[in-house]
Amino acid sequence: MCEANAYMVKDGEETLLMESVDLVEPEADGTFRLVGIFGDQITIKGKIRRMNLVDHRILFEP
Amino acid sequence: MCEANAYMVKDGEETLLMESVDLVEPEADGTFRLVGIFGDQITIKGKIRRMNLVDHRILFEP
Numbered sequence: 001m002c003e004a005n006a007y008m009v010k011d012g013e014e015t016l017l018m019e020s021v022d023l024v025e026p027e028a029d030g031t032f033r034l035v036g037i038f039g040d041q042i043t044i045k046g047k048i049r050r051m052n053l054v055d056h057r058i059l060f061e062p
Numbered sequence: 063m064c065e066a067n068a069y070m071v072k073d074g075e076e077t078l079l080m081e082s083v084d085l086v087e088p089e090a091d092g093t094f095r096l097v098g099i100f101g102d103q104i105t106i107k108g109k110i111r112r113m114n115l116v117d118h119r120i121l122f123e124p
Contacts, residue, residue, distance in 0.1 A: 002064035002066075002115050002116055002118060003115050003116055004064075004115050021115065022114065022115050022116045023112065023113065023114055023115070024110075024112070024113040024115075025111075025112045025113075026109070026110055026111070037116065047088070048086075048088055048110070049087075049088070050085065050086070050087045051085065051086040051087075051113075052084065052085055053064050053065050053066050053083065053084050053085070053086075053115070054064055054065055054084045054099065056064060
C-alpha cells in the first residue's frame with residue numbers, strides 16, 4: 001500500500017497529523033481534507049509544504 | 063515504490079503530465095515543482111485538485 005503519513009511542520013518540529021493517508025483534497029475554504037485508508041477523515045488548516053511519495057510523507061505548514 | 067502519476071484535468075479530460083513522481087513541492091510563484099524518481103523535473107502551473115495515494119494519482123487543474 002502506498003498511503004503516506006501527514007505531518008505539520010512548525011518551528012522546525014514535525015507533529016504527526018494522520019497516518020495512512022490515502023486521499024488529499026483541497027476544500028473551497030482553503031483547508032485540506034485528508035481521508036485515511038480506513039475512511040477516517042480530518043481537516044487541516046495550512047498549506048502543503050512538500051510531499052515525498054517514495055518516503056510516504058506529506059508535510060503541511062501553518 | 064510508491065511514486066504516483068501526475069495528470070492535468072481540464073474540461074473533464076486527463077492529460078498525463080509526468081510518470082513516477084516522487085516529490086511535489088509548491089514554489090513561491092504559485093507553481094508546483096514535480097521531481098520524478100530518476101531526478102527529472104517539471105514545473106506545473108495549476109493547483110492540486112486531488113491526490114489519491116493508494117491509486118498513485120495526483121490530479122492538477124488549471
